Amino acid sequence: MLIRPTKKIYWNLLMVSLFAIAMALFLKFVLQIEFWPWQWVIVAFIGYFAAVILIYLINVSWPFKVVLDQVKALLTGRKYKKILTKRTDEIGIFAHFFNEVTTDLEKVTVDLEESKKVSGELKTAGQLQKELIPALAPTIEGFDIAVKNRSAEELGGDNLDFIKVGNSTYFYVGDVTGHGVPAAIVMTMVNTLINTFAEIYDTAYDVVVQTNRRLKTRIRATMFMSMLMLKWNGLTKKMTYVGCGHEHLIVYKARTGLVEATVSGGIALGMLADNSKIVKEKDVPLETGDVIVLYTDGITEARNMNGEMFGLERLKQVVALYAGQGDAQRIIQSIAKDFSKYVEEHVQEDDVTLIVIKKLSEGEEGRSSVDQKQARWTDENAVDKAETLPTEKAAV
Amino acid sequence: MLNSTLELVVDKKTNPNVWKVDFFGNLDSYSLQTKKKEILDYIDLVEPATLLFDFTGLNFINSESIGLVLHISEKLAEKNKKLVLIGAKKNVFQVLDVIGAFELIQHYKSYDDFLRNQGNANQAN
Numbered sequence: 001m002l003i004r005p006t007k008k009i010y011w012n013l014l015m016v017s018l019f020a021i022a023m024a025l026f027l028k029f030v031l032q033i034e035f036w037p038w039q040w041v042i043v044a045f046i047g048y049f050a051a052v053i054l055i056y057l058i059n060v061s062w063p064f065k066v067v068l069d070q071v072k073a074l075l076t077g078r079k080y081k082k083i084l085t086k087r088t089d090e091i092g093i094f095a096h097f098f099n100e101v102t103t104d105l106e107k108v109t110v111d112l113e114e115s116k117k118v119s120g121e122l123k124t125a126g127q128l129q130k131e132l133i134p135a136l137a138p139t140i141e142g143f144d145i146a147v148k149n150r151s152a153e154e155l156g157g158d159n160l161d162f163i164k165v166g167n168s169t170y171f172y173v174g175d176v177t178g179h180g181v182p183a184a185i186v187m188t189m190v191n192t193l194i195n196t197f198a199e200i201y202d203t204a205y206d207v208v209v210q211t212n213r214r215l216k217t218r219i220r221a222t223m224f225m226s227m228l229m230l231k232w233n234g235l236t237k238k239m240t241y242v243g244c245g246h247e248h249l250i251v252y253k254a255r256t257g258l259v260e261a262t263v264s265g266g267i268a269l270g271m272l273a274d275n276s277k278i279v280k281e282k283d284v285p286l287e288t289g290d291v292i293v294l295y296t297d298g299i300t301e302a303r304n305m306n307g308e309m310f311g312l313e314r315l316k317q318v319v320a321l322y323a324g325q326g327d328a329q330r331i332i333q334s335i336a337k338d339f340s341k342y343v344e345e346h347v348q349e350d351d352v353t354l355i356v357i358k359k360l361s362e363g364e365e366g367r368s369s370v371d372q373k374q375a376r377w378t379d380e381n382a383v384d385k386a387e388t389l390p391t392e393k394a395a396v
Numbered sequence: 397m398l399n400s401t402l403e404l405v406v407d408k409k410t411n412p413n414v415w416k417v418d419f420f421g422n423l424d425s426y427s428l429q430t431k432k433k434e435i436l437d438y439i440d441l442v443e444p445a446t447l448l449f450d451f452t453g454l455n456f457i458n459s460e461s462i463g464l465v466l467h468i469s470e471k472l473a474e475k476n477k478k479l480v481l482i483g484a485k486k487n488v489f490q491v492l493d494v495i496g497a498f499e500l501i502q503h504y505k506s507y508d509d510f511l512r513n514q515g516n517a518n519q520a521n
Contacts, residue, residue, distance in 0.1 A: 175459070177459040177460050177462075177463045178425075178459060178460045220463075221463075221466075221467040221470060221471075222460065222463035222464050222466070222467045223463055224459075224462075224463060224466070224495075226494075226495060244496075245494060245495040245496040246494070247494065248494075263494070264494075265496075266496055267495070267496030267499050267500075268495050268496055271466055271495075271496065271497075271499075271500065272499070272500065278496065278499055
């Protein structure tokens, strides 16, 4: 540790030197003590060096130790004190620097604690929101159902539910503008409204129109929610759907092996006060082995490491490849595996939701599964032999 | 990776009945942070009856930005003014179409199409 002496120290040394000379003169002429000249020199040198050492201890070593002790206390997690000094030399600068660092550190610590608190609350809110998404899809006679959902943040904007009312079952998937807290609140409102109106009205059309009417008055003007709702009537054995500005309805036809992607139509919830003239309820003709795939744009707009989107065309190809292989759970795992392989380590920018509904034969017992826990959309039990599509530019 | 910048170029002089705002780049969460206020200000600033957003140079639009555009359309309608979109690229057009935005906002393939339509409307009147 080298500390360049300041001007003050030089002045001190000069004073000491003069003092030593004065002492020698006093001893010789006042006290009449005889010294040989060379003894005077030795005394002067000894006095001089003693003074240097004393000044060094008082001006440099001791103050530096004070600063160093507080730095050690900070680094070892012990209590430390601010260093009060008016010095502007090297030690003063060091002391002021220490004070600045500890002040900033205290501010950061307070911010971190606040951030931890907020993070904890978000985690709790996220958990509550996850509990809104059904842990189990309902078991419906004649249908296999599998769901995969993963939020981009603690709180997601993707919305889905299955509501059994008497002999009917409503399935819906939705996507709120953005994600995070505002989207989660809208999602919760929509979920509540749909669950309520499903008990009151008989058609998916009425449920959607009423939900929209109530939602529009309660959300920000810049927010809306796209949605695709299906309704299965267990008595008439008919499936219908209502589109609200959502992604395509994908249907795999087992008889031909072809995949149809139908524009779901309508207008997103919350965009118009009255959407009754724009949304329509339409039939979805289904035969045994047919597969319906519902999804959110987090799937089709996901990018790979080259920035290329997964896209609707690729999704259709993947569905065509796997929809004829096994139950809904197996199909969804295969699609998810292909998706994961495509996006690799690209950051997930949006919530992703996939619902696969397979039509079984009449009277066959249905199965259902919901997965929203896995960090990655691959599963050890996924089909290894399934062919994976080569990476190619998706049509945009 | 997408270039997350957005440039706006305003033309108030070429057509006295229209303020035309050209969008270049991407309307996403990054560009919205810096440009949102400027875009919203057009609600109050626009003098003619028509505000035209030219999306010919727009490469990407996210759902939040769509919400913003719809909000502007709604607010202008309250003042008896209107928002018109032109030249949206295929991917932007598809996203707006799927959402149902064109139920609320008119879209033209080009500025010439818009002018032709305006001309026809004036003749009809």
